[in-house]
Amino acid sequence: MPDTGLTNSAIINAYMARTPGSAALHRRALASLPSGIAHDSRWVKPWPLYCERGAGAWKWDVDGNRLLDLFGGHGSHLLGHCPPAVVEATIEQMRRGSQFAAGTPLEVEWAALVQELVPCAERVRFTASGTEATHMAVRLARAFTGRRKILRFHRHYHGWHDAMAFGVDGHFDGTPTPGVPEAVAEGVRLLPPNDIAAVEAALAADRDIAAVILEPLGATSGLVPFRPDVLHALRELTRAYGVLLILDEVVTGFRIAPGGAQQARGVEADLCTLAKVLAGGMPGGAVAGRAEILEALDFEASARKGREKIKHPGTYNANPVSAAAGIAMLRAVRDEDACGRANRAGEAMRAALNAVLAEEGVPWAVYGEFSFFFFFTNPQGLAIDPLRFDAFALPPEAFAPDPRKSLLQKLHLGLVVHGVDPMGHRGGILSAVHGEEEIATAAAALRATLRALRAEGEL
Numbered sequence: 001m002p003d004t005g006l007t008n009s010a011i012i013n014a015y016m017a018r019t020p021g022s023a024a025l026h027r028r029a030l031a032s033l034p035s036g037i038a039h040d041s042r043w044v045k046p047w048p049l050y051c052e053r054g055a056g057a058w059k060w061d062v063d064g065n066r067l068l069d070l071f072g073g074h075g076s077h078l079l080g081h082c083p084p085a086v087v088e089a090t091i092e093q094m095r096r097g098s099q100f101a102a103g104t105p106l107e108v109e110w111a112a113l114v115q116e117l118v119p120c121a122e123r124v125r126f127t128a129s130g131t132e133a134t135h136m137a138v139r140l141a142r143a144f145t146g147r148r149k150i151l152r153f154h155r156h157y158h159g160w161h162d163a164m165a166f167g168v169d170g171h172f173d174g175t176p177t178p179g180v181p182e183a184v185a186e187g188v189r190l191l192p193p194n195d196i197a198a199v200e201a202a203l204a205a206d207r208d209i210a211a212v213i214l215e216p217l218g219a220t221s222g223l224v225p226f227r228p229d230v231l232h233a234l235r236e237l238t239r240a241y242g243v244l245l246i247l248d249e250v251v252t253g254f255r256i257a258p259g260g261a262q263q264a265r266g267v268e269a270d271l272c273t274l275a276k277v278l279a280g281g282m283p284g285g286a287v288a289g290r291a292e293i294l295e296a297l298d299f300e301a302s303a304r305k306g307r308e309k310i311k312h313p314g315t316y317n318a319n320p321v322s323a324a325a326g327i328a329m330l331r332a333v334r335d336e337d338a339c340g341r342a343n344r345a346g347e348a349m350r351a352a353l354n355a356v357l358a359e360e361g362v363p364w365a366v367y368g369e370f371s372f373f374f375f376f377t378n379p380q381g382l383a384i385d386p387l388r389f390d391a392f393a394l395p396p397e398a399f400a401p402d403p404r405k406s407l408l409q410k411l412h413l414g415l416v417v418h419g420v421d422p423m424g425h426r427g428g429i430l431s432a433v434h435g436e437e438e439i440a441t442a443a444a445a446l447r448a449t450l451r452a453l454r455a456e457g458e459l
């Protein structure tokens, strides 16, 4: 199928007709950017959207299409696009300077807010991204325990550095993806989620495991739900084996509750990783946790203990512009019930979309917790009722990717054609500024898309 030619799908044709500007930019981008993009999850055929502006729950592509944003800046926009306090703080700091190669009052205040909100945060070290945060968290864990390996779960995503690159979309046998040394892969134990007996067996058999790292709600913030009782059992088990528990709160932190999953699930980590909401939509991350673990980054403490310090420079660590945005964001988290508002929007969205599925007689479900929702497209044809669907009752295998690529592509593009930009075909993320109008827009878009899918024989 030529990318610019008409297809026999009315959905894809409508997408192409609506997005000629994105098509032109994509053709140009292909000359310089692999696949014409800068982040894998923005890739879609025939071409991705290129956007140029956002306001609140909405964004505009280069063709002037107004889209309901359910991608949420990859999870960073807890307050939607351009929240005034964050914008003002960012601009003001740009005027004052964006880099001093020195500490700033901002980073001190930013860290204090993290400490105030996040249960395990006795100490905080800022990084430039979530990937850098998980990279440092596992290094800290190895240094603290003197052990070499980490244990993580199938499909849980922790950024793209070597130790995290495989076992996410494939390579569940632990073999490395291209460019990752086998020696690194050998230092990682991969297990299916929700199987506490398997974790216990692994920890008992291998005393070289330094840490268990996981996304506390499950892969992709609950796309494959991780049971809270298993999370609690994991806390006990890791403690019993002297293994550190690292909660990757890059998405859940400051989103599902001010104190992230640690607060929402009532479990305290040894270390947690933060990014996204942390920096108010600007680049930034952090690793936070027990003081005695983060001491390995401290010049004096390392010298006192006669240990070699972990080196950690980083030009953009605690960048003042990100710090200014982050402080404004975290104040809204602390003082304005931003998490509660986003969570209630998520609940209302799931209910509205499930009502559409039920009314249209489509045997799918919309599930998720807090401000997330996911489409269960039911490739195995399970007998389910969208209004009574319980994702925790199904085994992780039930959430294996739907092999019907054309259905998923058209689900995604159909929603865009009807004015909604979802998180690909997987679902979406709500913010504190998604209200009734936005939920009605999404419900109408889903209804129209389902009807179009049915007309094309995809349902």
Ligand SMILES: Cc1ncc(COP(=O)(O)O)c(C=O)c1O
Residues within 6 Å of the ligand: 074, 129, 130, 131, 132, 134, 157, 158, 159, 160, 215, 248, 249, 250, 251, 275, 276, 285
């Ligand atoms: C759970 C989780 N951890 C880590 C990362 C990596 O963060 P970043 O994209 O800032 O490197 C992500 C990014 O989506 C994530 O979702």
